[in-house]
Amino acid sequence: MTSGTVSSLIVFFLSCNLYPALAQQQAQFNQVLNLNGDMNLNSFVFPDRSKVETFSQSQRQLIVNQNTPSIPPNQVTGSTGQPFVALMQQSMAINTNGANDLVGGQIELVMNGQMLQQNAVNPDNVFVAQLSPDRQTWMITEPMQSVNVTDMTVRFQKKNNIDGEYMALGRQTNETKNVLVPFGNSQAQSVVIQGSGLQENEFVDGFRMSVRATQPITMNVDVKNGVNQGMLTQLQGQQPVNNFRYLVTTNLAGVQPDLNRMATVVQLPINAVRVQQMMQAMGVSADGQVQVGVAQRPVQQNPGGATGNLQGVGAPTPQRRTRDEFRREVAERQVAPAMGATTGTGQTTPQTGGTIGTNPQTGGTPTQPQNNNPAATQLLLAPTFTPIQNQAVLDPLNMRIAIPVSQVDGEFIITMQAATGGTPAAPQAQAPPTPAGEAPKAPGGANSTTLAAEAADPPPERRADNSTASIDGAPKGYVYLTMREVNRMVEIGNCGGMPCISKMMSDLKSA
Structure with a gap:
């Protein structure tokens, strides 16, 4: 056996270990598939070139189907920016018989280059979105996404459970990653x-x-x-x-x-x-x-209870003129064109070269328009x-x-x-002062006899309303933070949002 033959065999065996494509199984939609439980890779390729891969700790089964998306692609959470468009005609639905112990689960979908070009979507802005449990939004988990431009695929990785409905979505923005x-x-x-x-x-x-x-x-x-x-x-x-x-x-x-x-x-x-x-x-x-x-x-x-000045509403009512005033105004209008005099409306004729809009009572000062609209010009x-x-x-x-x-x-x-363990008290209105010489009134008009009866027989104790508590037991509208949690958040924040690897190594050496 020559050295060239040996080298070829070594390359062949290495390729078998490095390329799991040789272990891929061609599968069909709506076909029951077995997941081995011996922590060997399960890889299934479907007719549209989409792929499901995972390791499993127990023997399970799965079935994959294609569905018509139940909601439009613009209902997105988990990724910033807009708009999103669908890059698939049908979504992928995966169901297992309780496979919650998967390792390295991955859903791989194929990107259509023609659809990317038609929708002006950068391949780096393609995501595998998962339908939310309430079937109202498409959820995108950006840290678990990866794109391979060479084979035009996008992957949703690092999953322990792959049950759900998935769809390839594209974001039509110039920016990539976080916007x-x-x-x-x-x-x-x-x-x-x-x-x-x-x-x-x-x-x-x-x-x-x-x-x-x-x-x-x-x-x-x-x-x-x-x-x-x-x-x-x-x-x-x-x-x-x-x-x-x-x-x-x-x-x-x-x-x-x-x-x-x-x-x-x-x-x-x-x-x-x-x-x-x-x-x-x-x-x-x-x-x-x-x-x-x-x-x-x-x-x-509407601060201050302002009302709009629509159709003259709120404007002052003009005063009615007497008959003598009306006759005098008509006579002035008839004389003004001949003499070039100023009319009662504050306008001068062209013969005098005056300015329109002057007020004779103010010595020719321009009349400023009055804004009778009481609505606020700036929001408060x-x-x-x-x-x-x-x-x-x-x-x-x-x-x-x-x-x-x-x-x-x-x-x-x-x-x-x-933390007090109860809902913060709402501000209460103070009761008006009691006039001198008058006995204080009971709330709601109750008399002293009623108050005495209530004191002797108090009402039953009110139970806490669980609907006003948050998930961690805090009052509604609040969350609890313990000192230990805050210290941990500070430490992780100082290390860039991840465990302090170098500190852990130093602590190991000093131990």
Whole structure:
């Protein structure tokens, strides 16, 4: 056997180990396929060249079908930018018999070069999206995506469970990867919401908004310095985490909130270092916790109760002229053209070369038009921040707090206070002072006999309403953060959002 033959055999055996394509199995849609449980690669290639690959810890089965997508491609979460278009005519649906212990699961879909060109989509902006559990949005997990331009495929990788419906979507933007929007109030810094579908936009510090609108909207987000104590009177002891406010402004400007049926979720980034410092200043122990929420200063609707000046409504009623005044005015009009005199309306004839619009009583000063419309020319915000009492969710991976809002226009801040285990008390209106010589009245018109009876037989104790609690047991509108969690967030943030590898190596050497 020559050396060339030996080299050829070595290359052949190496290629068998390095290229799992030799272990691929040609499969059909709607065919029951077996997943071996011996941690060997399972690779299935379907007629449209799509592929499903995974290792499995137990013997399982799967079946793959093609479906007509149940929702349009513009309903996207997990990736910023807009618009998204479908790059497949049919979606891929995968079902297994409880395969939750997969290792390295991967769904690979083929990119159609002609469709990319027709839709002006950069291959780097192609994603494998998964239908959400409620079948309302396409979810994109960007860290688990990869694109191979050589074989024109896009992959959804690192999955432990592959059950679901998948679709190749393309984003029609010039930017690739994360699309971040700068702060500011100019037109160049504005975001255009398409008015159809669900669109997410993220700003340069991680502030993120998910908007589902029914008509086009232009939106700007800016940051404003300082949070005055006068703005915090309604927060019942809560303190702002940062010393700035997010100002959100749309072209609707909150004037007619019913004009556009819009659903919005705002996600505010949490500065773990500032939270840690505030918790230390509050004396929170290592096992202690705080509750974090979001407060808003919304746009005031019709401040001051102004009414529009439509069709003369609200204008002063003109005074009625007497008969003598009317005759005098007619006589002046007849004499004025012949003499070039000034008429009672403040106009001079061309013979005098006067200026139209002068007032003879003011010595020829131009008359300024009066604006009798009492509507405000500038939108006003509420004087104080109010806690948003909607379901809040903590995103520990991206260090953000997310909460839905009914009106997006206004200012937002993150608040924090020591965890009390109950819902913060709402501000109560003070009772009017009792006139001298008059006995205080019971609430609701009850007399002293009724109050005495209630004192003797108190009403049953009110039970806690579980519907007002968040997922982690915090009051509605808040999330709990423990000191240990905050310390861990600070450490991970200092290492670029990942474990501190070099520190772990140093600790190993010193151990």
